[in-house]
Amino acid sequence: MTFYSSPLSLIRFMLGFALILVVSTDRCSAQSVEFKWEQTEEMLPGVRLISELATAPRSMKLHCVRIDLRTPGLGLDTTARTGEWNENKVETIRQTTRDFVRSSQSGDRKIRLAINADAFSPWPAPWNQPTPTNLQGLAICQGTVVSPANGTPSLLIDADNQASIQITTSGTPTAKIRTAVSGFGLCLSDGVAQPSGDDLHPRTGLGLSDDTRFLYFMIIDGRRKSSQGATTRELGELLRQAGADDAINMDGGGSSTLAWWNDVAPEDDKCQLINQPVGNGLRFETPAAEQLYQPSERANGNNLGIYYSLAP
Numbered sequence: 001m002t003f004y005s006s007p008l009s010l011i012r013f014m015l016g017f018a019l020i021l022v023v024s025t026d027r028c029s030a031q032s033v034e035f036k037w038e039q040t041e042e043m044l045p046g047v048r049l050i051s052e053l054a055t056a057p058r059s060m061k062l063h064c065v066r067i068d069l070r071t072p073g074l075g076l077d078t079t080a081r082t083g084e085w086n087e088n089k090v091e092t093i094r095q096t097t098r099d100f101v102r103s104s105q106s107g108d109r110k111i112r113l114a115i116n117a118d119a120f121s122p123w124p125a126p127w128n129q130p131t132p133t134n135l136q137g138l139a140i141c142q143g144t145v146v147s148p149a150n151g152t153p154s155l156l157i158d159a160d161n162q163a164s165i166q167i168t169t170s171g172t173p174t175a176k177i178r179t180a181v182s183g184f185g186l187c188l189s190d191g192v193a194q195p196s197g198d199d200l201h202p203r204t205g206l207g208l209s210d211d212t213r214f215l216y217f218m219i220i221d222g223r224r225k226s227s228q229g230a231t232t233r234e235l236g237e238l239l240r241q242a243g244a245d246d247a248i249n250m251d252g253g254g255s256s257t258l259a260w261w262n263d264v265a266p267e268d269d270k271c272q273l274i275n276q277p278v279g280n281g282l283r284f285e286t287p288a289a290e291q292l293y294q295p296s297e298r299a300n301g302n303n304l305g306i307y308y309s310l311a312p
Helices: 006-027 099-106 231-242
Strands: 042-044 047-054 060-068 073-077 113-116 133-134 138-139 146-147 153-158 163-167 177-182 184-188 205-209 214-222 246-249 258-261 270-273 301-308
Touching: 060 231, 073 138, 073 177, 099 113, 099 258, 099 270, 099 301, 113 205, 113 214, 133 146, 133 153, 153 246, 163 205, 163 246, 184 231, 205 231, 231 246
Parallel strands: none
Antiparallel strands: 042 047, 047 060, 060 214, 073 301, 113 258, 113 301, 138 146, 138 177, 153 163, 153 177, 184 246, 205 214, 205 246, 258 270
16 A cells, blocks of 8 residues: 655645546547558559548548659649639639549549548538639649648648648748648647547548658548547547658548549449548438438539559
8 A cells, every 4th residue: 555645745646647547548549540551452553542440439430541752653733723813712613522533534634533622711602512712721733822821731742742741821932832732730740649629520631751752641531320520639640540740630521522533433434432421511420310321522622632644
């Protein structure tokens, strides 16, 4: 039996025990997923996909893509300015992620895989209509600034596919940046998942490995009985487990979408969903509601995708 020499000693012990308990709980609150990348086949050159159903701390379906930025011919592209572009007022036309992929097939940069990116306003708006919108952070398409920086974290990629994640402001140099998208905040910084609230939603995350070789796209489905969503801290922890050192919490909720162009699909429309979005904003969180679920795709302010200048 341990005896304490004073009430102060007991208080110190109890505070220390409480701290250990909080840290332990924090580390265990995101389900560990085994990201065995080398045991997966490439779905595209330099691109591997892992889809898993985590069962703790709750049921949540996640999809993570690892992209090797050193892959010859691989490039990244995002939504271009609208023809009626007006900075901070009308910057892009909203488009579903699959329509972003589909519309690229007639051009030189045929998108093969894409994810939703920046938040946008105004919202609410017709969830599936191509309306004009304003992006919430730095966006650059093929070297042209689509939306100016506003102090949020951005994924920056130059013409040599050198990538970084950093907070961007009006003073951030952009002349050498070819592609940029932005999110709400960092969910992972220097390998540490960042604190967050307890609210559960579908999530979209973009992560970057410490050596900047690998870019990660992650979607966690939510608002369904079978996949209840995640906190932003859990998103960061899962991206850390996947191999990221820094990561951004992007636009989520009904916007979270991951899709690809599948050349061998038997359907005429070869653009397929990888996740199961809830773009219409409805919830399917009871067994009865889950039976009524059908994927619905939101028109997003912009999207981010990969293409190949060399035919894959």
